[in-house]
Amino acid sequence: MSVIVFIDSRGDKIPKAAQEAVTYASQLAGGPVTVVTFGGSTLLESLGAQGAKKVIVARGVAIVDGQQLTKLVCDVATKESATTIVCVHDGTGKAVAPRVAARLKAGHVAGALGLPVDGRFKRNVFSGKAQAWMEVTSPIKVISLSPNSIPIAKGEGTVAVEEYSGDLGAARITVKEVRKAGTGIPLPEAEIVVSGGRGMKGPENWAGIEELAQLLGGATACSRPVADMHWRPHHEHVGQTGLAIRPNCYIAIGISGAIQHLAGVNQSKVIAVINTDPEAPFFKAADYGIVGDAFVVLPKLIEAAKKLNAER
Amino acid sequence: MKILVLLSQVPDTTARIAFTNDNTQYDSAGVTFIVNPYDEWYALVRALELKEAAGSGSVTTITVGGADTDATIRKGLAIGADEAVRVDAQPTEALQVAEHIAAYAKDRGFDLVLAGKETIDHNGGQVGAMVAELLDLPYVPLASKLDVNGTVATVERDVPNGVEVLEVSLPVVIGAAKGMAEQRIPNMRGIMAARTKPLTVVPAAAVDNTGGTVKFELPPAKGAVKMIPVEEAGKLIELLHTEAKVI
Ligand SMILES: Cc1cc2nc3c(=O)[nH]c(=O)nc-3n(C[C@H](O)[C@H](O)[C@H](O)COP(=O)(O)OP(=O)(O)OC[C@H]3O[C@@H](n4cnc5c(N)ncnc54)[C@H](O)[C@@H]3O)c2cc1C
Ligand SMILES: Nc1ncnc2c1ncn2[C@@H]1O[C@H](COP(=O)(O)O)[C@@H](O)[C@H]1O
Numbered sequence: 001m002s003v004i005v006f007i008d009s010r011g012d013k014i015p016k017a018a019q020e021a022v023t024y025a026s027q028l029a030g031g032p033v034t035v036v037t038f039g040g041s042t043l044l045e046s047l048g049a050q051g052a053k054k055v056i057v058a059r060g061v062a063i064v065d066g067q068q069l070t071k072l073v074c075d076v077a078t079k080e081s082a083t084t085i086v087c088v089h090d091g092t093g094k095a096v097a098p099r100v101a102a103r104l105k106a107g108h109v110a111g112a113l114g115l116p117v118d119g120r121f122k123r124n125v126f127s128g129k130a131q132a133w134m135e136v137t138s139p140i141k142v143i144s145l146s147p148n149s150i151p152i153a154k155g156e157g158t159v160a161v162e163e164y165s166g167d168l169g170a171a172r173i174t175v176k177e178v179r180k181a182g183t184g185i186p187l188p189e190a191e192i193v194v195s196g197g198r199g200m201k202g203p204e205n206w207a208g209i210e211e212l213a214q215l216l217g218g219a220t221a222c223s224r225p226v227a228d229m230h231w232r233p234h235h236e237h238v239g240q241t242g243l244a245i246r247p248n249c250y251i252a253i254g255i256s257g258a259i260q261h262l263a264g265v266n267q268s269k270v271i272a273v274i275n276t277d278p279e280a281p282f283f284k285a286a287d288y289g290i291v292g293d294a295f296v297v298l299p300k301l302i303e304a305a306k307k308l309n310a311e312r
Numbered sequence: 313m314k315i316l317v318l319l320s321q322v323p324d325t326t327a328r329i330a331f332t333n334d335n336t337q338y339d340s341a342g343v344t345f346i347v348n349p350y351d352e353w354y355a356l357v358r359a360l361e362l363k364e365a366a367g368s369g370s371v372t373t374i375t376v377g378g379a380d381t382d383a384t385i386r387k388g389l390a391i392g393a394d395e396a397v398r399v400d401a402q403p404t405e406a407l408q409v410a411e412h413i414a415a416y417a418k419d420r421g422f423d424l425v426l427a428g429k430e431t432i433d434h435n436g437g438q439v440g441a442m443v444a445e446l447l448d449l450p451y452v453p454l455a456s457k458l459d460v461n462g463t464v465a466t467v468e469r470d471v472p473n474g475v476e477v478l479e480v481s482l483p484v485v486i487g488a489a490k491g492m493a494e495q496r497i498p499n500m501r502g503i504m505a506a507r508t509k510p511l512t513v514v515p516a517a518a519v520d521n522t523g524g525t526v527k528f529e530l531p532p533a534k535g536a537v538k539m540i541p542v543e544e545a546g547k548l549i550e551l552l553h554t555e556a557k558v559i
Binding site for chain 2: 098099128134187216241272287303308
């Protein structure tokens, strides 16, 4: 089986999800793999630690143009006689992986949760309320890996970085502007998420949520009404119609736990819920619960987090 | 402007999730089906707004599905689509659905093709991108805003920790996410009009089969919740650290 892996390596470090994908690909292949990527990263050699043997990089491409990147991935796949193409199930992967699959008439597993078992790939369906085992019967497979699905390998290995020299044509998409909303950890990559709902009463009360998230090294999220009322930016909204996340720890404060909200967070490893209402449905989905007022509980959590950080 | 909206049918967001036939099939007994929220609230409504703003053009919906999807398709017409197309095939997998849609859309000169970000049952986020590839068009996933000026579309798309503003020439395929429009509730006039609007059923052509779901499973039941008295709230952090080992 020949496996290649396509990642987005832009940014000042190699994104966590990209390192996971390279790790995953080399585990699938049972040995070092070829990575295909784009942009100006100077850190590509470090991917040897995750099991890359060669990186083919299209330096001239700096933006996500699905057509250019699809051509890049398919060219490399052909050159390497790849039968499996691993991608990341993130914004870049979603612009590229299904296109690669359509071009190569390959079955596509969107959001694999781990290595295959008996040739079947597990993925979330019904917004995390169930999982499906998927079989791919085509000669070529495209597997998009869900972020936070496997631990990153930290091995040793040397990498040959090669520049892609083919012609990818002109980009049909141009980027006019990038508006950064924050510099923290992107929500889909965060291992700890502190989230607030309507019970937080207003945007002016988010300082505590942000402080706790920061102390724990996590990201902030919110329920849908909170984003709808513009208390928080849209990209923080988690749930059935927002982001689906799978952190190790999800702390929900002043969120009732409606089924549509749970759909986006019920894959979290551990869930802690703070709510004044002991009947809030969220407690049924929780591992830890505190019945209490956010404005009383949050300062105590912040204090405890400061103490923990001082000790470690 | 000629707009095509990809409309899929999904179980209601509160529907019970259960499986039959040795967990190989979704148990739809007693389940209400709806238009996939992303397709209805964002893709379709934005398509209608763009048509209204242009003062001309048409909005066609397309669904790959059996006759059991007709009532759901009529909802799209009630909200304001001009006509609906149904490709008569049971959806089994993203590429199959995309090939059916691309076969219909090819050579029909749509300026804009709008899909939802993803279906809330299959959660693939694949079909829009695959249709774009098959039609050799650009595709922008996760779009939270869409404006069209002449032949140029301006699209905002969510990226980690922010928003990217893109420009792309028509024709283009867009994956619509939250923010693109506000839900519209169909009124009586719309519902009446929908009964007489055209719903064309086209036979399914031969398409590729690359696999699909062979089995479902439900997540293991959660253990009991451990309650911490509010006076000792700080203990939560301790437990998350020492017991759950997640912080
Ligand atoms: C099709 C559809 C899709 C949807 N998609 C989503 C989605 O993706 N994500 C999502 O979140 N929602 C979604 N919803 C909405 C969802 O049904 C709920 O309405 C929403 O999640 C409720 O948000 P909330 O818990 O913040 O607010 P509320 O339901 O108002 O709950 C607030 C909670 O805060 C508690 N509270 C109040 N004061 C305090 C205090 N001082 N301290 C502590 N607790 C307090 C209350 O007891 C209550 O439980 C969707 C709905 C539909 C119909
Ligand atoms: N059976 C279908 N018929 C028409 N459009 C569909 C169908 N399935 C998916 N789509 C469209 O493709 C989008 C992404 O679907 P998916 O790839 O299943 O997550 C949906 O939001 C719809 O707009």
